[in-house]
Amino acid sequence: MAVAQRRPILALCLAGTVLCLLPGKGFVGSPAGRLSNSRVVARVGAEYQERQSPRDADLPFDAAAATGDTVDVSFKKRPFGILRYTPGNGGKGAMVQEVIGKSRYPGDPQGQGFAAGVTGGWVVKTINGQDVQTEDFNTVMDLLDDEVADPRFSKSVALAIEKQGGRKAQPAEAPIAITYATIPGYEWKGEVLGADWEPAHR
Numbered sequence: 001m002a003v004a005q006r007r008p009i010l011a012l013c014l015a016g017t018v019l020c021l022l023p024g025k026g027f028v029g030s031p032a033g034r035l036s037n038s039r040v041v042a043r044v045g046a047e048y049q050e051r052q053s054p055r056d057a058d059l060p061f062d063a064a065a066a067t068g069d070t071v072d073v074s075f076k077k078r079p080f081g082i083l084r085y086t087p088g089n090g091g092k093g094a095m096v097q098e099v100i101g102k103s104r105y106p107g108d109p110q111g112q113g114f115a116a117g118v119t120g121g122w123v124v125k126t127i128n129g130q131d132v133q134t135e136d137f138n139t140v141m142d143l144l145d146d147e148v149a150d151p152r153f154s155k156s157v158a159l160a161i162e163k164q165g166g167r168k169a170q171p172a173e174a175p176i177a178i179t180y181a182t183i184p185g186y187e188w189k190g191e192v193l194g195a196d197w198e199p200a201h202r
Helices: 002-021 109-116 137-144 151-163
Strands: 070-075 082-087 094-099 123-127 176-181
Touching: 070 109, 082 137, 094 109, 094 137, 123 137
Parallel strands: none
Antiparallel strands: 070 176, 082 094, 094 123, 123 176
């Protein structure tokens, strides 16, 4: 009698185990929360802040105050290896916040920022000679066309473009010459990504 009672329970346990082991399935039949190391260029500034949410360490800044030292960098192709930018006060200008901390191989596009010494706290001053220092943040992002995002964002990106009525600007032609400027007295307190950083760490 005891054996007969245990059989239905054993069957249920086995069924649950099989469901949990099915590819791409987790609890309540939802896709398992696995992060992929693959990244694609999102190609849009629309709702950038929703996808690349601000961090507690992000300090407000005025893009117009970036009157300090400048650095010229040329990027041969996209993406540049700059993971995140933030807008200045009033949604104007763009500041570098996170840069991939290594170059995996010679010519690695995602190692361009690291190889050029780009660092957090730099404000984008010009793109291919065009002054964008106090331009609308979304416009700067569309010109850079440099967002490295999880491929799962592709649908939300398309909806964001439609919602804002299209792109704010067409991507700047490569190779892309960018001049960065610093803000005198501004103390950047963001995260420096080490050489062991991987996309799955986000």
